[in-house]
Amino acid sequence: MGILDVKGVGKRFGGLQALGDVNLSVAENSVHAIIGPNGAGKSTLLNCLVGKLIPDTGSVMFDGQSVLGRKPYEINQMGISRVFQTxxxxxxxxxxxxxxxxxxxxxxxxxxxxxxxxxxxxxxxxxxxxxxxxxxxxxxxxxxxxxxxxxxxxxxxxxxxxxxxxPRLLLLDEPTAGMARADTNNTIDLLKQIKDDRDITIAIIEHDMHVVFSLAERITVLAQGTPLVEDTPDKIKGHPKVREAYLGESQDAA
Amino acid sequence: MFGLEAKDFRLLLLVTLLTMAAPFILNPFPVDSGMAQFNAGYPDLMQRFVIFGIFAIGFNILFGLTGYLSFGHAAFLGVGSYAAMWMMKLLTMNVIPGIVVSVIVAGIFSLAVGWISLRRSGIYFSILTLAFAQMSYSLAYSVLTPITGGETGLQPKVTDPRILDAALTGNAPKANLFGLEMGSSTELAMGGWVFTFNVGYYVAAVVMIFAFYMSIRIFRSPFGMMLRAVKSNQQRLNYTGLNAKPYTLAAFVISGMYAGLAGGLMVAMDTQVGAERMFWTASGEVVLMSILGGVGTLIGPVLGAGAIKYMENILSKINKDILYEWFAFMPDGLQDFVITLVYPFIGKGWHLTLGLIFMAVVIFLPGGLVEGGQRVAALFKRKKPSDNTPDGKTTPAE
Known part of the structure; x- marks a missing residue:
């Protein structure tokens, strides 16, 4: 049981199955990254966690309490803060x-x-x-x-x-999107500092592999709305399924 | 002082001094001089200045802070007026119960309207409030005639029950404050000047100063900061654990109560009310006042209300004969030509002048008259204008 438990979450927009059957557990005081190619459902998943979207199926528990059906401000008052892409x-x-x-x-x-x-x-x-x-x-x-x-x-x-x-859980949605390298590194340092200074769980959605592998203790790879693998950064780097689905042929992303 | 910072206290003091000395300030020209028609220091107009000032101050709490543009605030003004009138008919010609009840009734009514209208934002919110106001107007004009007097409106009558003081008011019921009649004035003649001190004006002025003080307190409170946050970024507000709805609703009700207060005071001054007070043009007027004076500034709406009421009453009085007098020094042909040019902008054409001024302000001074004042002040200080106030709004110290 982590601080955040996502069980069997699915979300459909018309004909598009944005999230299939997502199971995810974020351990307390860890940094957990969710990565995946464009359209993998990362943002949809995040929106389900903060009350912007309500999933069609499944449950989202924060610290033993369900967040489903609660308004964004209520979820924030429970202890989840969100940092936006812009x-x-x-x-x-x-x-x-x-x-x-x-x-x-x-x-x-x-x-x-x-x-x-x-x-x-x-x-x-x-x-x-x-x-x-x-x-x-x-x-x-x-x-x-x-x-x-x-x-x-x-x-x-x-x-x-x-x-x-x-907050007990800090959610970050591509915090370095559109940033120059120097700013990106500053943000990484800031987040590391935050992690060292306090008891906080950080869940981060990120495109930039440099950021992910500098920060994350655990990584979930999302592809086509379902989690492909979940493991430590070292294992993810070499995982054949991840390479196939996400990193593709080229390896420069890492 | 009074829980205000030094800067705000000075502003309050300035407003107090100006309103108290208004009979002098607004009558700068001797009575028999040609300029006397520009004197605004007569009771009727001075009352309108402060009453519409209150209306605009309240409107600005909603529009200026939260950015929600209501096109229906005249409804609350009207409801306040009717409530005050019924107090005068049923209870007493003393203005106090009428004014208190007008605020309460307008507050309850605005709670109902706001509850529904605030389900939407932006243009849809504006349209909803407009719809409510027009419904109220139509109801007051027709269906609710037994309560509102319909077309003819309401006035205190000798036959009214007036439980508390029917015996005292006699044949001609006049609005009063513990016997002091609202309509009574003292005139002071000094040289060629005549200054009029009217009881009704001073009652309304004291109420306005209090209303202004309350608005400063709201602007400078955490509540006011939250309202500005609603305007700035509602998404962030929601994800910061704050529920925007009760904040906007509270702002809506407060501004509705201000409108009701203005309506109650109107009845206290002229003891009559008609449905046209709720017409949508009256709602539009307070929007113009706020924008002209400076949206989101403390003093702006009062300035805007003053400017519009001044033009409405002074500019509209100028007729062709007066123009002929002014331009008498010109040769005949030129005189006729100039008068033909100027005439559309005066008298009944004062709306045209107002429209041009409004356009000029919106285009060149987006911060309204307040921004104009700040630029002039900056010129005198030999600083670059609006250097540290990028949007012309008064920003609190922290």
């Missing part, structure tokens, strides 16, 4: 406000009618948000509008926002 942040707000919002969400829940509370007096929240900005090396950018940050900084901010909620 950074989803509050562009019109300042970096500090971006960080404050998840802090309030963590403390006050999904809704609190604090319409007349003076925010500046809430030192606890400001401390927590400042602390997280420092950890992300963004303290000097706190007054900037989040939309004007560089792509790499937006990614850092988004990850920081997720971490400030102290």
């Amino acid at each position: 950074p989803e942040i509050f562009g019109d707000l300042t970096v500090m406000e971006n960080m404050l919002i998840p802090c309030f969400a963590k403390r006050d829940g999904a809704f609190t009618p604090n319409a007349f509370a003076a925010m500046r007096k809430d030192g606890e929240m400001f401390d927590r948000a400042s602390h997280m900005l420092e950890e992300m090396n963004m303290a000097d950018k706190r007054h900037m509008h989040a939309a004007s940050l560089s792509r790499g900084d937006k990614r850092r901010l988004e990850i920081g926002m997720c971490l400030s909620q102290e």
Whole structure:
């Protein structure tokens, strides 16, 4: 039993069987990567985990509780935070406000009618948000509008926002997609740092083999909506079925 | 002070001073001068300034913060008006119960409308609110005639029950605040100037200052920050463990209550109400006010309301004779030509002027009059305009 247990999940869009019969178990405090060629159903699977999609069959259990039928904000409150492929942040707000919002969400829940509370007096929240900005090396950018940050900084901010909620499971959807090599390496270092500093489970969907093999402790290979193999990175590298289905003829991807 | 930061407190103080001194500020020209027609310091118009100011402040809490554009806020204004009127008919000509009940009734009504309309966002939300407002208008105009007075509207009558003070109000029931009549004014003549101090205006002004204070508190609270987050990225909000629906609904109800308050005050001032108050053009007007003044800014909607009401009442009074007086110095042919050019923009054509100004603001000053003010201020400070305020919105200190 892992922290996240996916059993027999299937999802069909019209005539397309996006997910067949997915069984997956993510062990607590591990880094688990899900890889697979385009159209393998990685994103569909992720959307089933966070409440954006409801699978047709199967069950998804997080820490012994089913997440199916719950709204995204409820699933987040259970302890699952999601990082998007393109950074989803509050562009019109300042970096500090971006960080404050998840802090309030963590403390006050999904809704609190604090319409007349003076925010500046809430030192606890400001401390927590400042602390997280420092950890992300963004303290000097706190007054900037989040939309004007560089792509790499937006990614850092988004990850920081997720971490400030102290999630038990962090889901990352191709966190380095479209990034330059230097930014990619920074993100890898950041994620390693996060893993070393706290008790957190990370599930990562990734295209970039460099990222996958630098981070993952376990890898599930998805092809045509079903898991092909699940193993350690070393075994996956040499697995004939994986080579056939995913790495193809060329080996430069690794 | 009052839980505000120094910058916001200064703004509140400034607004307070300006509204209190409005009878002076709005009457800059002596009575018999040719410019006297530009004086806006008469009670009727000053009341409208602050009442529509309240309406726009409330609307801005919804539209400015969450980005949800309602085209039906006149319905809440109208419902508030009817509620206040019935308090005057049934209970007392004192304005307090009417104003309180107008806020409560508009709040309940907006809860129902918001509950349904907020199932959709964007243009569909706007259309839903518009539909609700037009339904309310039609109901008030026809089916609900026993409650709303239909075409003729409602006015306090001598025969009304008025449980608390029927005996006191006598033959001509007048709206009052513990005996102080809303319509009564004191005039102060100084040299060629005459300043009018009207009870109704000051009652409405005090309410507006309070409404403005509440809006600052909302803007600067975590709640206000969440509302701006709704506008900025609802997806991220959902995946940050926050439920957007109650936030937007709360904003909708608060702005509906502001509209109801404005409606109640209108009745307190002129003791009459008709269904046309709920017509969709009235909803559109408050949208114009917010955009003209500066959406999402604290003071913008008040400025926008003032600008539009000023044009509606002052510009529309200018007629052809006045134009002939102005351009009397020109040779005849030229005079006629200039007047032909100017005439469509004044009098009944004031909407044309408003439209042109509105277009100019939207194109050149997307942040509204507030952005204009910021640019002018930046010029004086010899800084590059809008250097640190990229979108012209007031951003809180943190």
